[in-house]
Amino acid sequence: xxxxxxxxxxxxxxxxxxxxxxxxxxxxxxxxxxxxxxxxxxxxxxxxxxxxxxxxxxxxxxxxxxxxxxxxxxxxxxxxxxxx
Amino acid sequence: xxxxxxxxxxxxxxxxxxxxxxxxxxxxxxxxxxxxxxxxxxxxxxxxxxxxxxxxxxxxxxxxxxxxxxxxxxxxxxxxxxxxxxxxxxxxxxxxxxxxxxxxxxxxxxxxxxxxxxxxxxxxxxxxxxxxxxxxxxxxxxxxxxxxxxxxxxxx
Numbered sequence: 001x002x003x004x005x006x007x008x009x010x011x012x013x014x015x016x017x018x019x020x021x022x023x024x025x026x027x028x029x030x031x032x033x034x035x036x037x038x039x040x041x042x043x044x045x046x047x048x049x050x051x052x053x054x055x056x057x058x059x060x061x062x063x064x065x066x067x068x069x070x071x072x073x074x075x076x077x078x079x080x081x082x083x084x
Numbered sequence: 085x086x087x088x089x090x091x092x093x094x095x096x097x098x099x100x101x102x103x104x105x106x107x108x109x110x111x112x113x114x115x116x117x118x119x120x121x122x123x124x125x126x127x128x129x130x131x132x133x134x135x136x137x138x139x140x141x142x143x144x145x146x147x148x149x150x151x152x153x154x155x156x157x158x159x160x161x162x163x164x165x166x167x168x169x170x171x172x173x174x175x176x177x178x179x180x181x182x183x184x185x186x187x188x189x190x191x192x193x194x195x196x197x198x199x200x201x202x203x204x205x206x207x208x209x210x211x212x213x214x215x216x217x218x219x220x221x222x223x224x225x226x227x228x229x230x231x232x233x234x235x236x237x238x239x240x
Binding site: 024028031032035036038039040043046047054055057058059061062064065066068069071072073075076078079080082083084 | 099101102105147150151154158162165166169170173174176177180181184188193195196198199200202203206207210213214217221
């Protein structure tokens with residue numbers, strides 16, 4: 001009985017790790033798409049108005065960082081599920 | 085833009101705006117880090133403070149790596165910029181994961197303060213910086229770089 005409980009506990013830990021990894025991977029998809037959109041539109045803006053490249057790149061960098069925060073939230077959930 | 089000058093970034097007068105933004109963020113971050121570490125020490129103890137310090141260091145390194153990589157790519161071409169943004173995102177996420185897993189077996193590792201610090205410092209620094217950048221984008225004439233008294237040139 002104790003062996004069975006230990007096996008179930010191990011299986012639960014394994015499932016938790018798999019879930020954390022899957023969650024982290026899924027959480028990174030959205031920001032990846034978002035960063036693609038941000039940079040793609042920034043490049044279009046720079047091509048249309050090269051003189052405003054400094055302003056566009058500033059906004060782009062902040063946009064990338066804000067989008068990346070979503071992936072970091074997924075990363076923190078991964079840490080908490082795996083190590084807490 | 086450098087750390088010593090203590091001047092905020094004015095994007096319209098900067099050839100490398102990413103570096104300027106990150107230098108600003110680091111300068112502001114270094115002012116607030118001791119307070120955050122003290123709070124972590126009071127709430128979670130020494131282990132929590134050490135983990136929080138590690139989290140802050142990870143976020144600083146993440147911003148710095150992003151800025152350097154994007155600045156380098158922007159000098160080459162817009163295609164390189166696209167590559168740097170997407171590939172850099174993947175590489176930095178991977179590096180963060182490896183950096184956290186590497187210390188997970190060390191005795192001081194505390195996941196809760198580390199996680200909270202990562203999110204709070206990333207978003208906090210960004211929001212703080214966005215306030216200043218928005219102001220200088222909206223009113224370039226009021227930007228901190230333009231506030232020094234100007235010397236008048238005599239015209240003949």
